[in-house]
Amino acid sequence: MATALTRIDRTDQDQADEDWSLPGWLYNNDEYHALEMERVIRPSWQIMCHVSDIQAAGDYQLLDYIGESVIAIRGEDGAVRAFTNVCRHRAMRLVEGPTGCAKKLVCPYHAWAYELDGRLTGVPARRDYPTLDMAKNGLAPVEVEIWRGFIFVRLQDDGGPSVAEMMAPYEAEVAPYRFEDLRQISPVRLRPRQVNWKNVGDNYSDGLHIPVAHDGLTRLFGKSYAIEAQAHVDKMSGYLVDRPSANPWERVYQQHLPRAEHLPEENQRLWLYYKLWPNAAFDIYPDQVDFMQWIPISPTSCMLREIAYALPDERREMKLVRYANWRINRVVNAEDTWLITRVQQGMASQSYQVGPLGRSEVCLRSFAKKIRRLIPEARLHSAPAPGWSHK
């Protein structure tokens, strides 16, 4: 009975909130931020890299976020495992990032040695530690999921869906892109942004700003840009129009984009974007696939992390359109950076609490609903008195 009541209350509450955005105070409040890292980021899947980025035994990749450093490393047995990058002796960082290769992980402080599968096998002056149980002092494991060749890690399992479960509604759409066969075509790019991480994600799946703020995308897509929201993933898409753009790089892209033999006809001139809960996205073009994530740093800053991948293709036109793609999206990124920075500033004003969400703003509605369910105080239009999160 109690459970049923709770469910009814919750649905009523969702309905009361659903026409409103998340309030501005969630984008700059220290106490809220700390709680959000615990309830949203720590239990969520974070993308690390592609399996081909750590192909040989001992190859590793690091991802630092919310005060943790996670290492994903290929074992002698070919398996990919993840651990916190923390020595069990005095907590020294074992390796420096972002990538590398090691036969063993030997701590640079006092030379404790760990195998690639995390076992502690070397302790200098072993007899000095009579109570040390080596079998219990391997590296602390972090959960790994490999979805279509991409490696994800999760610091804490709170029962949330796997990446495969989140992407299930779109598996068939993604399949022809052969993610498993992708190879990195540009190194990891890190770009700091003076905005709360949620402002990057909100902007990523905001469809209404495309015709207003992105002239290039509007020239490329005409009116075809569309958005939709599933439980844990948003989809955005646009079809390239045939009319030649007035912009040189857009025209190069339109005119030289070669056929991608692995793709069905309807995908030949389609740009697709999927945003995964809570802070990552795949940008899928006929010529390449990029992932992007926005890593929270503080309530008012985050780091964009991106890697570009593609199927091996040496055609000259393919190289040309990949360059054109980069030129086009460099402009889009600059436009979005300007927008989100100005939104972040506006949210700091005491005059702003919440804004209305239109019926069509389905992705913003979906994200806000999930945040409110995880952190009920996110329903309040202004910040509660300090100390609220400890009560």
Ligand code: FES
């Ligand atoms: S901290 Fe790593 S061996 Fe001492």
Ligand SMILES: [Fe+2]
């Ligand atoms: Fe944008």
